[in-house]
Amino acid sequence: MAEKLNILAINGPNLNMLGTREPDIYGADTLADMEARCRAICDTDGVVLDWIQSNGEAEIVTAIHQAIGNADWIVINAAGLTHTSVAVRDALALFPGRKIEVHLSNIHKRESFRHHSMISAVVDGVVLGFGAMSYVMAIRGILEIAKESG
Numbered sequence: 001m002a003e004k005l006n007i008l009a010i011n012g013p014n015l016n017m018l019g020t021r022e023p024d025i026y027g028a029d030t031l032a033d034m035e036a037r038c039r040a041i042c043d044t045d046g047v048v049l050d051w052i053q054s055n056g057e058a059e060i061v062t063a064i065h066q067a068i069g070n071a072d073w074i075v076i077n078a079a080g081l082t083h084t085s086v087a088v089r090d091a092l093a094l095f096p097g098r099k100i101e102v103h104l105s106n107i108h109k110r111e112s113f114r115h116h117s118m119i120s121a122v123v124d125g126v127v128l129g130f131g132a133m134s135y136v137m138a139i140r141g142i143l144e145i146a147k148e149s150g
């Protein structure tokens with residue numbers, strides 16, 4: 001593993017459209033805004049942040065496979081795949097590092113089909129309902145843990 005802490009942030013289907021519709025649910029920030037906020041925090045702490053977005057399940061599964069041995073942590077907003085994808089869940093279970101599930105909205109306050117996450121049972125932590133701040137909280141939490149463990 002590289003000497004610097006390495007975080008892979010994975011963003012699932014339709015998150016590339018953030019900031020264009022439904023600001024009442026997801027806020028006005030674009031995904032690029034969220035990346036910039038997280039990158040600023042990581043840069044200050046000398047942490048490597050890889051940030052990807054894909055609308056394809058297979059691409060996300062492959063990104064998780066490629067993170068094995070290359071990333072210390074995965075932060076994932078699997079978007080709609082959260083509720084449906086056994087493949088993303090299985091890939092996350094294969095990743096030996098730590099994983100945090102992130103959602104902009106509080107999925108438990110929304111339609112019942114969003115209440116169940118396929119991936120919550122294979123991640124170490126979940127941050128949801130804080131809008132763009134969910135990502136920031138996940139990243140800050142990881143950095144705090146990394147500082148504590150030296």
Ligand code: CA2
Nearest residue numbers: 014017018021022079080103104105114
């Ligand atoms: O709250 C979240 O972060 C979600 O993961 C977002 C997903 C949704 O399917 C999950 O249930 C919760 C949806 C992402 C779609 O993003 C949009 C972007 C622009 C306009 C509308 C939706």
